Amino acid sequence: MLRLDFNLSRIPESAAAAGWLPQDPLLALVFQTGLIIIACSFLMLLSVFALRMRLLARQRRERFHEARWKPLLAECVFGVPERLPEVPREMRYHFLKHWNYHHESLVGAARRNLETLAERMHLEEVARDLMRSGDLRQRLIGVVTLGHLGDRTQWHELRALVSDRSPMLSLAAARALLDIDAAATLAWLVTVMASREDWPLARVVAMLREAGPDRCTQPLIAATEAASRVEGGKREVVRLLQMMEVAHTERVAPLAGRIARESDEPEVIAAALRLTQDPRDLDIVRALARHGEWFVRLAALRVLGRIGEPADRVLLMDLLCDTHWWVRYHAARALITLPGARLEDLDKVRGTLSDRFAADMLGEAIAEARA
Amino acid sequence: MSFFDGWPQWDWVSFAQWFFLLYFIGINSGYMLLNLLSLGSLKRYVEMHSLDDLPRSVSGFEPPVSVLVPAYNEEATIAGSVRSMLQLNYPEYEVVVINDGSKDGTMAALQREFSLLPFPEASWQRLRTKTVRGIYRSATYPTLRVIDKENGGKADALNAGINAARYPLFCGVDADSVLERDSLRRVIEPFLEDPRTIASGGTVRIANGCTVDSGFLTSVGLPRNPLALLQIVEYLRAFLFGRLGWSPLNAVLIISGAFGIFRKEVVVEAGGYRHDTVGEDMELVVRLHRLFRARGTPYRIVFVPDPICWTEAPESLRVLKNQRVRWQRGLSESLTMNLGLLFHPRGGAAGWLAFPFMAIFEWLGPLIEVAGYAFMISAWLLGMVSGEAFWTFILVAFGFGLVLSVSSLLLEEISFHIYPKPGQIAVLLVVVILENFGYRQLNSLWRLWGLLLWMTGSKARWGEMTRKASWQTGGGNP
Numbered sequence: 001m002l003r004l005d006f007n008l009s010r011i012p013e014s015a016a017a018a019g020w021l022p023q024d025p026l027l028a029l030v031f032q033t034g035l036i037i038i039a040c041s042f043l044m045l046l047s048v049f050a051l052r053m054r055l056l057a058r059q060r061r062e063r064f065h066e067a068r069w070k071p072l073l074a075e076c077v078f079g080v081p082e083r084l085p086e087v088p089r090e091m092r093y094h095f096l097k098h099w100n101y102h103h104e105s106l107v108g109a110a111r112r113n114l115e116t117l118a119e120r121m122h123l124e125e126v127a128r129d130l131m132r133s134g135d136l137r138q139r140l141i142g143v144v145t146l147g148h149l150g151d152r153t154q155w156h157e158l159r160a161l162v163s164d165r166s167p168m169l170s171l172a173a174a175r176a177l178l179d180i181d182a183a184a185t186l187a188w189l190v191t192v193m194a195s196r197e198d199w200p201l202a203r204v205v206a207m208l209r210e211a212g213p214d215r216c217t218q219p220l221i222a223a224t225e226a227a228s229r230v231e232g233g234k235r236e237v238v239r240l241l242q243m244m245e246v247a248h249t250e251r252v253a254p255l256a257g258r259i260a261r262e263s264d265e266p267e268v269i270a271a272a273l274r275l276t277q278d279p280r281d282l283d284i285v286r287a288l289a290r291h292g293e294w295f296v297r298l299a300a301l302r303v304l305g306r307i308g309e310p311a312d313r314v315l316l317m318d319l320l321c322d323t324h325w326w327v328r329y330h331a332a333r334a335l336i337t338l339p340g341a342r343l344e345d346l347d348k349v350r351g352t353l354s355d356r357f358a359a360d361m362l363g364e365a366i367a368e369a370r371a
Numbered sequence: 372m373s374f375f376d377g378w379p380q381w382d383w384v385s386f387a388q389w390f391f392l393l394y395f396i397g398i399n400s401g402y403m404l405l406n407l408l409s410l411g412s413l414k415r416y417v418e419m420h421s422l423d424d425l426p427r428s429v430s431g432f433e434p435p436v437s438v439l440v441p442a443y444n445e446e447a448t449i450a451g452s453v454r455s456m457l458q459l460n461y462p463e464y465e466v467v468v469i470n471d472g473s474k475d476g477t478m479a480a481l482q483r484e485f486s487l488l489p490f491p492e493a494s495w496q497r498l499r500t501k502t503v504r505g506i507y508r509s510a511t512y513p514t515l516r517v518i519d520k521e522n523g524g525k526a527d528a529l530n531a532g533i534n535a536a537r538y539p540l541f542c543g544v545d546a547d548s549v550l551e552r553d554s555l556r557r558v559i560e561p562f563l564e565d566p567r568t569i570a571s572g573g574t575v576r577i578a579n580g581c582t583v584d585s586g587f588l589t590s591v592g593l594p595r596n597p598l599a600l601l602q603i604v605e606y607l608r609a610f611l612f613g614r615l616g617w618s619p620l621n622a623v624l625i626i627s628g629a630f631g632i633f634r635k636e637v638v639v640e641a642g643g644y645r646h647d648t649v650g651e652d653m654e655l656v657v658r659l660h661r662l663f664r665a666r667g668t669p670y671r672i673v674f675v676p677d678p679i680c681w682t683e684a685p686e687s688l689r690v691l692k693n694q695r696v697r698w699q700r701g702l703s704e705s706l707t708m709n710l711g712l713l714f715h716p717r718g719g720a721a722g723w724l725a726f727p728f729m730a731i732f733e734w735l736g737p738l739i740e741v742a743g744y745a746f747m748i749s750a751w752l753l754g755m756v757s758g759e760a761f762w763t764f765i766l767v768a769f770g771f772g773l774v775l776s777v778s779s780l781l782l783e784e785i786s787f788h789i790y791p792k793p794g795q796i797a798v799l800l801v802v803v804i805l806e807n808f809g810y811r812q813l814n815s816l817w818r819l820w821g822l823l824l825w826m827t828g829s830k831a832r833w834g835e836m837t838r839k840a841s842w843q844t845g846g847g848n849p
Contacts, residue, residue, distance in 0.1 A: 022757075022759035022760070022763060023759070024759070027759060027760060027763055030392065030396075030763050030767060031759075031762075031763045031766060031767075033396075033767065033770075034763065034766035034767040034769075034770045035766070035770070037767070037770035037771060037773075037774050038766070038769070038770040038773060038774075040774055041770065041773040041774040041777045044774070044777040044778060044781050045777055045800055045803075047781065048777070048780050048781050048784050048796065048800060049796070049797075049800070051781075051784045051785065052784060052788075052793055052796050053793075055784075055788060056793065097424075097425075100425055101424070101425055101426065104425055104426040105426055135418075136418040136419070136421075137417075137418050137421040140418075140421060140422055141421070141422070144422065144425070167564065168418075168419050172422070197566070198564070198565070200563035200564050201432070201563075202432035202433055202434075202563050203432075203563065205432045206432055325495040325497075328493075329493075357493065360491070360493035361493040363491050363493065364490075364491055364492050364493045367490060367491050371490075371508070
């Protein structure tokens with residue numbers, strides 16, 4: 001049986017005969033490991049160099065092609081260029097990046113010229129190829145291009161991609177579908193947008209804004225009504241109400257008012273209040289300004305700041321002494337924006353306030369209004 | 372017959388040799404694993420952000436942010452820094468400068484450059500701080516406010532900034548940092564992508580050798596100073612896999628105070644920055660892990676590998692030593708103040724992997740490393756250890772050090788290519804080799820000194836550093 005000699009301080013008699021490798025088998029193993037690691041380091045050093053050389057060569061190639069592509073793409077501002085850009089297979093991704101960049105930067109006839117150029121170059125085939133590749137970067141640019149080209153033939157494949165686990169890819173597919181046919185897509189996409197919490201709300205709202213309020217208002221209302229009837233649909237309702245920021249406010253306000261009136265969920269009420277602007281809802285808004293949750297009171301105060309009446313002054317003065325700082329902050333600002341409010345009068349009122357925090361807050365709001 | 376009969380015969384010298392050798396193998400294998408994790412993260416990150424340069428990638432619905440800039444004796448650079456922070460490419464943000472009782476003309480410079488006017492703010496003192504002497508607003512920049520307060524240290528200044536912050540997210544920025552114009556936009560991404568995100572931080576790079584004009588970096592270069600050059604490789608190693616590797620495991624324990632973004636309510640609930648540590652940035656992050664893990668609340672603390680913040684590195688041994696001593700003390704304090712995270716039943720990767728790793732290899736590491744070198748050298752000189760064993764130890768220690776340094780450069784080459792010229796890469800490759808001969812060992816000695824100072828409980832305050840800012844040109848300075 002092999003017995004390892006753990007005593008490394010012993011210098012083996014045959015060390016000299018063995019040359020540079022330690023005689024102790026375990027020590028020799030560690031020594032060899034060290035050598036391998038150093039060899040790996042030098043290999044990595046070489047690969048850093050090789051990568052840099054490859055990068056420089058690629059950049060040179062890109063610059064060479066870009067110098068030919070850019071004038072042709074720029075020509076699209078005035079018309080479709082006679083000569084088509086030459087795009088070697090390995091430069092397809094880069095060309096599509098340039099084409100998409102121009103497409104997103106230009107509008108009107110120039111954009112249509114770019115699309116005609118793409119049609120003549122059969123870019124939709126390139127985009128389809130890239131969409132089906134295994135590389136995420138290529139898939140993304142392929143999906144974006146298909147959207148910009150309005151390629152309906154890939155509708156089902158893109159729709160399937162909306163369910164992809166990757167938030168980036170699924171969002172890109174959703175955006176492409178909106179580019180292809182926003183009206184047909186929004187009817188079902190808003191429910192996906194409400195349920196996919198891995199889709200950043202900021203991106204979702206940006207997509208809806210691009211689609212425009214005319215197209216997204218009705219689907220949002222329908223989806224919110226449906227979600228509000230589902231038990232446990234609170235999170236979806238809140239998300240949909242947040243998405244309604246880009247809808248026609250006068251059309252969503254009645255629904256928001258109804259939800260604010262009927263819901264028991266503070267988060268839902270607060271989200272609905274953000275959209276409330278109908279003076280007929282003032283009664284419920286005033287009631288909610290006394291709600292137990294501070295963020296509901298805050299949301300109600302913001303509404304009063306927008307559509308409050310002179311009669312709300314007493315309520316707002318009360319809320320100026322609220323326990324929560326943000327409620328006091330918005331009460332002070334709402335007081336200033338009330339119809340008929342005069343800074344001189346409010347300054348006098350401030351002098352009579354016994355609550356120091358309320359007086360400070362009102363003082364700040366007055367100073368801000370005067371600044 | 373004794374219990375130990377039949378066991379290998381170990382004397383203390385053999386034991387010590389193997390202990391140090393295995394420690395070096397252990398620490399470096401740990402870093403290699405982190406390196407592999409970083410490689411995966413970096414690839415995903417680059418893929419996910421491949422469309423960022425298209426015009427439509429900007430949503431315009433990013434959450435508003437309060438940028439907090441604590442300043443202490445920053446008269447020379449404060450105006451340029453603030454001016455650059457006012458020009459960030461971000462939809463809605465405010466800049467709150469906190470003058471922490473500077474003894475020089477910091478406040479006067481701010482007043483002169485930004486036409487400050489006193490403003491009666493009803494501030495919300497949710498975190499206790501030293502007395503605020505006054506709050507000012509700029510007549511020329513509506514999004515700029517300045518808080519003038521009594522000196523209380525960086526943590527106290529940041530807490531005062533949090534009290535004054537108007538927005539749900541705040542971003543702590545060192546007054547001498549140079550930011551990229553879209554820094555905020557990039558570091559905010561994790562908050563957009565996952566609502567559970569409570570903090571995110573980005574990569575800090577060294578500005579020495581670069582050109583900075585009007586507060587913005589205009590060209591990237593390498594410094595002539597050898598110490599600054601060595602720190603470039605060190606920063607690459609620390610950020611590209613020291614932090615990125617932990618990010619997918621949700622176990623990032625450090626977000627640099629130079630540039631980090633936090634959810635305000637979460638920090639206030641946690642009690643804000645602690646005054647009794649010089650590592651207030653790391654301590655806060657470790658505390659957030661501890662509190663969220665203990666409560667079982669889902670959360671994310673994320674590291675963004677983008678190079679978004681540039682800072683001046685010390686160019687003298689004295690200043691560098693002070694910095695490293697301070698960092699080691701900060702690390703010691705951060706870990707010992709949050710021992711509850713270590714092996715907590717719900718500690719996850721933060722409590723079961725990152726914390727023990729930090730404790731063994733970063734916190735106590737200098738002690739073992741210095742002891743290891745001292746033991747091996749003296750034992751070899753005294754003939755207690757064979758030359759074979761000694762040179763094997765040196766070979767392994769050097770080999771692992773080299774492979775880690777080179778791999779960080781490789782990660783950089785795969786991802787961001789910050790240094791554009793091949794000559795710069797060649798210089799860095801030489802530095803990668805040279806740093807293993809003395810610089811790393813010197814660093815271990817300084818860190819050991821920091822550890823000893825922490826153990827003896829001596830006090831420390833703001834990290835005062837002699838700033839040259841020789842890379843700044845244009846309208847940076849008043």
